[in-house]
Amino acid sequence: MEPIRVKMNYVVRGESAVFNAANRAESYWPIEEHVVPIHDVRPIAGSLSLDRNGFVLVKGESAVPGAADEAEMKRLHAQEAVALVTWLTGAAKVISFGPMLRTDAKEAGDGNLPAFGAHVDYGARTVRDFTFDLLPAEEAERRLAGRHMLINIWRPLRPVERSPLALCDASSVAASDLFPSEVRGGLGDAGRRSLWGFNLAYNPDHRWYYAPRMQPDEAFVFRLFDSDPEAVQWTGHSAFDDPASTPDSPPRQSIEIRTIAFMA
Numbered sequence: 001m002e003p004i005r006v007k008m009n010y011v012v013r014g015e016s017a018v019f020n021a022a023n024r025a026e027s028y029w030p031i032e033e034h035v036v037p038i039h040d041v042r043p044i045a046g047s048l049s050l051d052r053n054g055f056v057l058v059k060g061e062s063a064v065p066g067a068a069d070e071a072e073m074k075r076l077h078a079q080e081a082v083a084l085v086t087w088l089t090g091a092a093k094v095i096s097f098g099p100m101l102r103t104d105a106k107e108a109g110d111g112n113l114p115a116f117g118a119h120v121d122y123g124a125r126t127v128r129d130f131t132f133d134l135l136p137a138e139e140a141e142r143r144l145a146g147r148h149m150l151i152n153i154w155r156p157l158r159p160v161e162r163s164p165l166a167l168c169d170a171s172s173v174a175a176s177d178l179f180p181s182e183v184r185g186g187l188g189d190a191g192r193r194s195l196w197g198f199n200l201a202y203n204p205d206h207r208w209y210y211a212p213r214m215q216p217d218e219a220f221v222f223r224l225f226d227s228d229p230e231a232v233q234w235t236g237h238s239a240f241d242d243p244a245s246t247p248d249s250p251p252r253q254s255i256e257i258r259t260i261a262f263m264a
Contacts (some may be wrong), residue, residue, distance in 0.1 A: 002039035006240045008166075008208070009117040010034055011179055011199035022185030024110045029117060029181075033204045036056045038166050040238070041209035050088060054170025054235035055222035057211060058084065064255060065157045065216040073157075073255055075100035081153040081257045083228045088221060089092075089151070091261035095134050095141065098187040098258045104239075105251035111188050114239035114252060116161050118200035119181060120173075120224050122150060125196040127260055128223055148232070148264035150225040154256045160214040160248040161242075167222055168200065168236035169207040177203045178234060197224075212244070224258075 011017055011029040020026040045057040062080060067073040078096045085094045085143075102114050127150050131140045154165055178198040186195045200206070210219060222235040239252075 001040050002244055003039040005035050005037050006243065007033050008238060010202040011117070011181075013201035014179065016180040016182075017199050018182045018184065019115075019186075020184045021187075022105050022111050022190035023024065024113070026184075029199070031117065036208055038208040038210050039063050041167075041211050044209075048106075048223070050223050051232060052171060054232050055167050055220060056088070058219045058221055059216055060219075061237045062111070062155060062219070064155060065099065065111065071100060073101070074257075077153070077155065077255050077257050081259050084153060084219070084221065085259045085261050088108065089149070089261045089263070092264050093262045094184060094259050096257050096259045097130050097133075097134060100188055100256050101157075102254045102256065103251050105253075108251075111185070111190070114165075114254075116163075116239050116241075118236045118238045119234055120178065120198040120236055121183075121258070122195055122197040123225050124227070128258050130258075131260060134180055143262040143264075144227075146227075146262060148227050148260060148262045149203070149223055151221060151223050152256060153219055153221050153259065154254060155219040156214050156216050157253040157255060158250070160211075160218060160254070162245045163239045163252040164210050164212075164214060164242050165220065165254070166208050166210045166238055166240050169209065169221060170223065170235040171234055172203075172205050172207045172234045173234045174201065174203065174205075175234075177201050177206075198221055198234070201205060206236070211241075221251075
């Protein structure tokens, strides 16, 4: 199948950005727009791995879309995410943080809108911060001394007909493509301390994928940071305007969460 070609917002090479998730008008995110091919991931889904590509597409029933309310959705997604990441990585311990519902519905607040820009959420600094937030200090130091990685799990709550998520194969992302990003008011908390990650500058070697009309029994699992500097990581991602969408297409509804997997 031929890829679709869409506009992707990259950061201007060399520019550091400030993204105010709670009030996007206050952001400084200098955009350089490029038209990129985005391929259907399903024909290659069986050959993907976190170690080769930085992401996988997982298929299987989930209790999350049928949850009674938002709190239950987040609880179930966290529970399923920890189990899934443990299974995929063989980690000795997995913790989770930052469950978020995303929608492009008209009434959505800035904090819940999809991000239309190629980025890698967080790096070592924020991974360390959350490790100390969630674990006793002595255990945090011990876990961080060994190999650890930041992995996101993203699932639609209904078939995606608008603003789908695209992932950039991490093996096609170079360290020189990453530029610092400070995220203010992130993860649904306008008063949260800054989070630290990266935006992507354009590189014609980038390989982008998505799952057309992605279903609630499918989830993207993707690695954003690995303490092993030789590991494939930095899975860039972004929402994009799907040329198959129509004015009547229902808004995207999805849920995501971050996990930190400690290998020892």
